[in-house]
Amino acid sequence: xxxxxxxDSKVVILGGGSFGTVLANLAAANCSQVxxxxxxxxxxxxxxxTRMNPNYLKDLVLDPKIRAVSSFxxxxxxxxxxxxFAFPSHATREQAKLVAPFLxxxxxxxxxxxxxxxxxLKRISQVLAEELPILRIGAISxxxxxxxxxxxxxxxxxxxxxxxxxxxxxxxxxxxxxxxxYTTHDITGVEWGGTLKNIFAIASGxxxxxxxxxxxRSFMLSRALAEMVRFGVAMGAEPETFLGLAGMGDLIATCxxxxxxNFRVGFHLAKGETLEDVLRELGxxxxxxxxxxxxxxxxxSRGVEMPITETVFRILxxxxxxxxxxxxLMTRPLVQDERA
Amino acid sequence: xxxxxRTGSHPAVRFEHHxxxxxxxxxxxxxxxxxxxxxxTVRRTMKDVSAADPRMLLEETLYxxxxxxxKSRASWLTAPYLASRNDRDRQFLSSIQGGMKxxxxxxxxxxxxxxxxxxxxxxxxGHFEPAVYDLAIRMVPWMFSWLLNAxxxxxxxxxxxxxxxxxxxxxxxxxxxxxxxxRKGTILLxxxxxxxxxxxxxxxxxxxxxxxxxxxxxxxNLFSNAALSFSLSRLGAYTVDxxxxxxxxxxxxxxxxxxxxxRGIHSIxxxxxxxxxxxxxxxxxxxxxxxxxxxxQLERYQEGLPNPxxxxxxxxxxxxxxxxxxSLIEDYLEASGKHRFMPNDGGEDVPLIKTMRFFWKLFAxxxxxxxRIGRPLDVFGNxxxxxxxxxxxxxxxxxxxxxxxxxxxxxxxxxxxxxYTGMLGQKISDRYHAENIVLSxxxxxxxxxxxxxKNYPSLDLFRFLRLSRAQRAITKERFYEEAEACFKMVKxxxxxxxxxxxxxxxxxxxxxxxxxxxxxLGLFHDAKVVRxxxxxxxxxxxxxxxxxxxxxxxxxxxxxxxxxxDEKGFLV
Numbered sequence: 001x002x003x004x005x006x007x008d009s010k011v012v013i014l015g016g017g018s019f020g021t022v023l024a025n026l027a028a029a030n031c032s033q034v035x036x037x038x039x040x041x042x043x044x045x046x047x048x049x050t051r052m053n054p055n056y057l058k059d060l061v062l063d064p065k066i067r068a069v070s071s072f073x074x075x076x077x078x079x080x081x082x083x084x085f086a087f088p089s090h091a092t093r094e095q096a097k098l099v100a101p102f103l104x105x106x107x108x109x110x111x112x113x114x115x116x117x118x119x120x121l122k123r124i125s126q127v128l129a130e131e132l133p134i135l136r137i138g139a140i141s142x143x144x145x146x147x148x149x150x151x152x153x154x155x156x157x158x159x160x161x162x163x164x165x166x167x168x169x170x171x172x173x174x175x176x177x178x179x180x181x182y183t184t185h186d187i188t189g190v191e192w193g194g195t196l197k198n199i200f201a202i203a204s205g206x207x208x209x210x211x212x213x214x215x216x217r218s219f220m221l222s223r224a225l226a227e228m229v230r231f232g233v234a235m236g237a238e239p240e241t242f243l244g245l246a247g248m249g250d251l252i253a254t255c256x257x258x259x260x261x262n263f264r265v266g267f268h269l270a271k272g273e274t275l276e277d278v279l280r281e282l283g284x285x286x287x288x289x290x291x292x293x294x295x296x297x298x299x300x301s302r303g304v305e306m307p308i309t310e311t312v313f314r315i316l317x318x319x320x321x322x323x324x325x326x327x328x329l330m331t332r333p334l335v336q337d338e339r340a
Numbered sequence: 341x342x343x344x345x346r347t348g349s350h351p352a353v354r355f356e357h358h359x360x361x362x363x364x365x366x367x368x369x370x371x372x373x374x375x376x377x378x379x380x381t382v383r384r385t386m387k388d389v390s391a392a393d394p395r396m397l398l399e400e401t402l403y404x405x406x407x408x409x410x411k412s413r414a415s416w417l418t419a420p421y422l423a424s425r426n427d428r429d430r431q432f433l434s435s436i437q438g439g440m441k442x443x444x445x446x447x448x449x450x451x452x453x454x455x456x457x458x459x460x461x462x463x464x465x466g467h468f469e470p471a472v473y474d475l476a477i478r479m480v481p482w483m484f485s486w487l488l489n490a491x492x493x494x495x496x497x498x499x500x501x502x503x504x505x506x507x508x509x510x511x512x513x514x515x516x517x518x519x520x521x522x523r524k525g526t527i528l529l530x531x532x533x534x535x536x537x538x539x540x541x542x543x544x545x546x547x548x549x550x551x552x553x554x555x556x557x558x559x560x561n562l563f564s565n566a567a568l569s570f571s572l573s574r575l576g577a578y579t580v581d582x583x584x585x586x587x588x589x590x591x592x593x594x595x596x597x598x599x600x601x602x603r604g605i606h607s608i609x610x611x612x613x614x615x616x617x618x619x620x621x622x623x624x625x626x627x628x629x630x631x632x633x634x635x636x637q638l639e640r641y642q643e644g645l646p647n648p649x650x651x652x653x654x655x656x657x658x659x660x661x662x663x664x665x666x667s668l669i670e671d672y673l674e675a676s677g678k679h680r681f682m683p684n685d686g687g688e689d690v691p692l693i694k695t696m697r698f699f700w701k702l703f704a705x706x707x708x709x710x711x712r713i714g715r716p717l718d719v720f721g722n723x724x725x726x727x728x729x730x731x732x733x734x735x736x737x738x739x740x741x742x743x744x745x746x747x748x749x750x751x752x753x754x755x756x757x758x759x760y761t762g763m764l765g766q767k768i769s770d771r772y773h774a775e776n777i778v779l780s781x782x783x784x785x786x787x788x789x790x791x792x793x794k795n796y797p798s799l800d801l802f803r804f805l806r807l808s809r810a811q812r813a814i815t816k817e818r819f820y821e822e823a824e825a826c827f828k829m830v831k832x833x834x835x836x837x838x839x840x841x842x843x844x845x846x847x848x849x850x851x852x853x854x855x856x857x858x859x860x861l862g863l864f865h866d867a868k869v870v871r872x873x874x875x876x877x878x879x880x881x882x883x884x885x886x887x888x889x890x891x892x893x894x895x896x897x898x899x900x901x902x903x904x905x906d907e908k909g910f911l912v
Contacts, residue, residue: 005747005748006747081748097734100732100733100734100736101734101736104738104739104742105732105738105739105740105742105743105745106742106743106745121910129733130733131733131734132732132733132734133722133732133733133734133736133738135720135743135759135760135763136756162759163755163756163759164753164755164756165746165753165755165756235910298910302910
């Protein structure tokens, strides 16, 4: 498709977190102008004057095409071609309501948010569709640790949407020589993949904390993948999607990194601390804790078998210790391996 | 609901006789105009199939057509119209076959393909005869009121007190917005489809709302009746032959629809493709024809035509009973249950007698038919305001042209347009649920069904439907308890704008609406769908109970059966 259109396009990125900043730099390589919206005025000012994000990834120099703003009026003062939501999941709906009046209908919307809306079990793209006058919506997901991309290490991502229009836009705007963009129509699978992996990041932290080796970690990851597939299929996703970057790819990245909040929750829980204490210490929300509760409830009511999720849930609730959980998983009836 | 207290319908619905409103459809009367539509249909069809190998397509179409004609059992005695049509088809097919033997070039094949498309397009094309329409709209109320008065005890009443249709037919909803929009753009009316009487009713309701006649597709089988065929073909109906399965025919049919919508002729589709077998509100719509609305809309924008907007108007019919209910639900259960379903014995009534009986019962028994005109949508499923502007989810006006812009220009993008059409289909189905008027009979059936189901929650549906007589009964107290609970849920949903309640349900007194619902259900079917005896409530026919109960599925009221959706929209 015509690259010319996109090289001349304007992109708005909503949210100046670490991934939002990285996306801005990627987009700047392919577009004529990138606007990053951040909430705090002084952050915007600092970004414009120092050419870096004062809160995240301080080594990353912002591309000259990037401008930072702190109001939606400013962010949308020009006609935009692509808008990327990079807010945390719980803020998405409320921010989308504020953004909606500025959108006209021809924009392509992507989001880079991993998680779901808690009460309704709606995926982020569904939340956006309910709030925005936009039909062409897609998701960006995959093993994308922002720090590594910022350092210029090679990486890949998935852009998912039911619309080819969105997929083409994602390819044209985000792909660089160091950043490959894969595509799929199965947005349901991609969004659930990005959500479910957080459960297993907790499990991974527990294993690390117990000082266990690679055998059980790989064992856990492959059975985790089976759970993701089972749950995803129940939600209407294609099983193959979980073999890709947004499933297996993201699972490995999240569960191997000991920096993630979810991983640390698991790590400290296994040391015998209570969930309350761990969360207080972290001082941040760990998405995986809520995800585990929601997914466990749903899987139980629908008869989707998810033993690892069940175990993580019981450990989070303080019903089982890490050792009890592990024993429970190891003594389940023996089954055929590839049974999904 | 805005209701005129005298008629029980929207104030803009006029039951007294009034002249037909003229519209673009009147031009179908002109031969040149019809020819131009046929020509356009052929041109579009040839363009759509241009990527295919003409020889392969020709062979395939020819083969399917020959098989169809061979299988057709229409004889000159029983269905002279179809038989004559088949004769003509046979001749045409031989001529094509002869042509294929003689000519071998690519261009020759393309030419033969063109005459095939022309053959189909000519068959599809409808007429419109103002005089026939005028006669029909005079006939329908006359027929209705004859039935009404013949069937009603009121015929013993003094002159002037006779019944009229307006006491039985309630037309409510966005009538005046529909009237306004019909002058601002092109209307595509998409009604739910429960019963064969729908087509008749929709046509008549359009006239009651002082709208010009609409164009619609009628099954070829309807044309087999000479009188019906004569009037249908002159009432703006075009021919749809479900037996014709070739790609070329389907493409021609879609293109015919696009061509008339593009010309601004108001149209009707039944988007479910046929009557709903299960009795539920449609949730799976046929998207092929629906897609023609988007295509026509796109072209109207591209060509800068005046008043380019096409508005999609859902319409929901609620009947206290459906005369084909038994056969529909048996079809449905047979298809979904296969070996698990055991059909009831007993033959079918003769359809004509059944139809007559239906109207007789309908009018003899003070039951009400409800028709609700839904909120108009644009071709993307956005609501449309009074002035015809699209409204986004956030309540601000949006320009629908922008949704058709890809990389800066308004153009057709087939993949995008298919997805848009899928979304429109979903939206229409959602609106059907939201515009549904729940009648006491539906709720009574729902209550009894869920009370019984709670006694046997783990039984497979098909086993459940074969409960013994004793198992099918519950105490009156238990029934009323369940009915109250169900009413509460329905009332709550109505307060949230997820459905509407009929007047008999609005009173809220459980004794009154239960009695009303049981009476309504009992009016038509020989078997008592809900029977209330001394101390016990039961059903004579589980399948019918299931059919009427299904009307309230899709709302997540609990007690879902496997395959239905719960309150969050997930499959159970």
